Amino acid sequence: MAISATLAIYPISVLGSLFLIPRLAALPLLLSSAIVACVVNVLMTYVAMPTVSRLLRN
Numbered sequence: 001m002a003i004s005a006t007l008a009i010y011p012i013s014v015l016g017s018l019f020l021i022p023r024l025a026a027l028p029l030l031l032s033s034a035i036v037a038c039v040v041n042v043l044m045t046y047v048a049m050p051t052v053s054r055l056l057r058n
Helices: 002-023 029-057
Strands: none
């Protein structure tokens, strides 16, 4: 489970760092952190984890 979570979290966090953080730099730290956490959480739950689980199951 830890391997699948890492495989799902890493690309999302890298892409989030590249695309989200520069656009949220003008916002207060707590607000920008909350937005990033929400986006990562949604992508993990509905996109990344089902895909990684399916790939590792086969």
